[in-house]
Amino acid sequence: MDFAVSDKMKTIVGMINEFVDKELIPLEHEFLTRDFTEMEPVLEEKRRMVKQMELWAPNQDKEYGGLGLNLVEHGLVSEALGRTPLGHYVFNCQAPDAGNMEILHKYGTEEQKEKYLRPLIEGKIRSCFSMTEVEMPGSNPVMMETTAVKDGDDYVINGQKWYSTAADGAHFTICMAVTNPDAPPHQRASMIIVPTGTPGFNLVRNIPVMGHAGRGYSSHGEVLFQSCRVPQSNLLGPEGHGFAIAQERLGPGRIHHCMRWIGVCNRAFELMCRRANARVINPDGRTLARQQLIQAMVAESAAEIQAAKLMTLHAAWRIDNLGQKAARVDISLIKFFVANVMQNVVDRALQVHGGLGMTDDTILAYFYRHERAARIYDGADEVHKINAGKRILREYEPKN
Numbered sequence: 001m002d003f004a005v006s007d008k009m010k011t012i013v014g015m016i017n018e019f020v021d022k023e024l025i026p027l028e029h030e031f032l033t034r035d036f037t038e039m040e041p042v043l044e045e046k047r048r049m050v051k052q053m054e055l056w057a058p059n060q061d062k063e064y065g066g067l068g069l070n071l072v073e074h075g076l077v078s079e080a081l082g083r084t085p086l087g088h089y090v091f092n093c094q095a096p097d098a099g100n101m102e103i104l105h106k107y108g109t110e111e112q113k114e115k116y117l118r119p120l121i122e123g124k125i126r127s128c129f130s131m132t133e134v135e136m137p138g139s140n141p142v143m144m145e146t147t148a149v150k151d152g153d154d155y156v157i158n159g160q161k162w163y164s165t166a167a168d169g170a171h172f173t174i175c176m177a178v179t180n181p182d183a184p185p186h187q188r189a190s191m192i193i194v195p196t197g198t199p200g201f202n203l204v205r206n207i208p209v210m211g212h213a214g215r216g217y218s219s220h221g222e223v224l225f226q227s228c229r230v231p232q233s234n235l236l237g238p239e240g241h242g243f244a245i246a247q248e249r250l251g252p253g254r255i256h257h258c259m260r261w262i263g264v265c266n267r268a269f270e271l272m273c274r275r276a277n278a279r280v281i282n283p284d285g286r287t288l289a290r291q292q293l294i295q296a297m298v299a300e301s302a303a304e305i306q307a308a309k310l311m312t313l314h315a316a317w318r319i320d321n322l323g324q325k326a327a328r329v330d331i332s333l334i335k336f337f338v339a340n341v342m343q344n345v346v347d348r349a350l351q352v353h354g355g356l357g358m359t360d361d362t363i364l365a366y367f368y369r370h371e372r373a374a375r376i377y378d379g380a381d382e383v384h385k386i387n388a389g390k391r392i393l394r395e396y397e398p399k400n
């Protein structure tokens with residue numbers, strides 16, 4: 001495989017880095033001190049600029065107004081955008097919309113594509129994804145309690161979900177619900193599109209996460225479905241295929257996340273190195289950068305970031321060239337490895353900043369709070385280690 005970056009991608013990544021530095025990083029103070037919804041007008045303006053630069057929706061098909069990048073290419077974009085928490089949103093490739101776009105693209109009917117996918121890609125609406133339940137383990141989602149029962153031409157949905165990221169202000173959710181309770185466990189659930197204006201769709205609250213409930217896109221909702229009635233034509237993909245589609249959604253999604261986390265690492269690393277060089281800790285003018293313990297933190301971080309990036313690009317390359325099934329172990333390995341690298345690098349950067357690192361005067365405390373979840377969502381560390389370990393060990397089983 002060849003990881004040489006093409007001229008096209010060098011240009012795109014260069015433009016994105018410049019845009020992030022000039023247009024988005026200066027907005028971070030406002031982002032940290034105000035509600036997301038209050039920032040929407042200024043972010044809309046930035047979104048217009050991105051469209052004019054023809055960098056909008058980088059991983060979506062050209063037919064829908066995207067850039068049509070493959071997974072490795074979009075990984076490089078995701079890395080550049082991950083340097084700021086505003087990056088993916090402003091380029092319209094943010095979770096959970098990006099994953100929803102992918103499955104609507106692949107499984108949506110023509111009507112669903114026109115009604116939900118097109119306006120989503122155009123950035124006119126937002127969406128969310130409601131799979132995890134309050135009372136049931138997200139790590140074993142076959143234990144799902146939410147049901148969708150057929151009644152006439154409709155499904156009637158009942159259940160309690162939480163961590164529906166960005167439910168506040170979303171136009172629709174893709175809800176996972178049990179439609180076929182008597183089928184084998186992995187064929188019981190289906191994905192159903194539920195417009196959030198439907199009676200019986202209730203956003204109970206934005207869950208406080210690490211001290212912040214957030215608003216709008218920057219929030220995680222608890223959602224109660226109470227006799228929520230939608231037409232059966234809102235079924236996304238075949239009935240009973242919910243888990244299979246969810247797996248498909250998560251494969252490329254994990255590449256996007258991992259590359260975004262490497263962007264987070266890069267930013268934390270830049271801040272750490274600048275601070276180490278600037279902070280004088282001795283009357284003779286010696287800086288933190290002269291201390292060997294700090295030099296070790298820099299070297300360890302540089303090695304970990306490089307390893308994480310190469311592993312992730314390798315996994316993306318395998319998905320692009322061999323398909324998602326062949327890359328299952330690679331995907332599990334990067335999911336826990338890169339999440340932990342990010343946590344280590346952000347922690348070291350925060351440590352080097354001392355008390356300043358704990359404040360919201362830099363972006364580090366935000367990363368520290370919000371990115372801790374990386375080791376939990378889209379499969380907790382333990383679940384990926386178990387899956388990868390089991391598959392690897394199978395290859396070494398004695399063959400008779």
Ligand SMILES: Cc1cc2nc3c(=O)[nH]c(=O)nc-3n(C[C@H](O)[C@H](O)[C@H](O)COP(=O)(O)OP(=O)(O)OC[C@H]3O[C@@H](n4cnc5c(N)ncnc54)[C@H](O)[C@@H]3O)c2cc1C
Nearest residue numbers: 129130131132137138139163164165373376377378380382
């Ligand atoms: C910030 C954030 C955003 C999210 N966004 C969404 C979203 O948009 N839509 C959505 O549907 N969900 C979302 N989630 C939910 C997420 O997918 C779940 O939290 C995750 O699947 C874990 O499920 P759980 O919280 O029920 O933990 P549990 O399943 O109860 O697991 C708890 C812990 O147990 C350990 N564990 C689990 N299984 C095993 C095992 N087999 N062996 C050893 N240890 C194990 C792990 O350490 C795990 O963290 C989000 C979560 C967070 C934190």
